[in-house]
Amino acid sequence: MIEGQVLPNVNVILAKENITSKSGNFTIQSHILEPIRFNKWVVIYTCGGKRDFETADDFYQTTVRAAKTFGINVAEPQWVEVSNFSTQDIAKNIREAVLAKPQIIVLLVNPKNRGTDKDALYRELKRITYKEAGIPSQFVNTEKLFDKKTGKTSMSVCSKIILQM
Numbered sequence: 001m002i003e004g005q006v007l008p009n010v011n012v013i014l015a016k017e018n019i020t021s022k023s024g025n026f027t028i029q030s031h032i033l034e035p036i037r038f039n040k041w042v043v044i045y046t047c048g049g050k051r052d053f054e055t056a057d058d059f060y061q062t063t064v065r066a067a068k069t070f071g072i073n074v075a076e077p078q079w080v081e082v083s084n085f086s087t088q089d090i091a092k093n094i095r096e097a098v099l100a101k102p103q104i105i106v107l108l109v110n111p112k113n114r115g116t117d118k119d120a121l122y123r124e125l126k127r128i129t130y131k132e133a134g135i136p137s138q139f140v141n142t143e144k145l146f147d148k149k150t151g152k153t154s155m156s157v158c159s160k161i162i163l164q165m
Contacts, residue, residue, distance in 0.1 A: 036072065037073045038072065038074045039073075039103075040100070041074075041105070041106065042077055042078045042102045042106070043079055044090070044093055044097060044106070044107045045082065045109075046082050046110050046113050047083050048085075048112070052110055053081070055142050055153075056079070059106075060074075061153075062152075062154075065158075066158040066159040067162045078102070080093050080096075085113050090107070090121055090124070094125060094128045094129065098128060098129065098132075101135070104135065104137060104138065105129055105135060106161070107121065109139065112143070118139075118141060121139070138161055138164060
């Protein structure tokens, strides 16, 4: 038998309701208590062609729709297109984006682009944004962004990202 402490149920307070979770799992589908406006954020995306920009724009459009569920307004981000996929070049773009002091930096990476080392990019993103600049960031593998059933950007993925923002 394992000894341990049983924690009380989690109570999440939202703008219009409270959610009590008995299992540790819960779904938020209403406005949060104090939503903020995302009016200064950056999306850096690797561009191997027209499809990568379309993916980035679709991510933005879906994020706006997902944010409305929670009462959050999202302005258009500052777009940074990176056509050289080396970790050093992308890190340079991240450093330049940090200078503007955005609320968050989102890095969209298509791992199919030749020369993209997603593990190294993830480490660099977190090192520069969190450790050096104190700015939240989100790394998004664009292959994981799509709902396999619909072929469209997943509202679920964008909702999780917006709640982390």
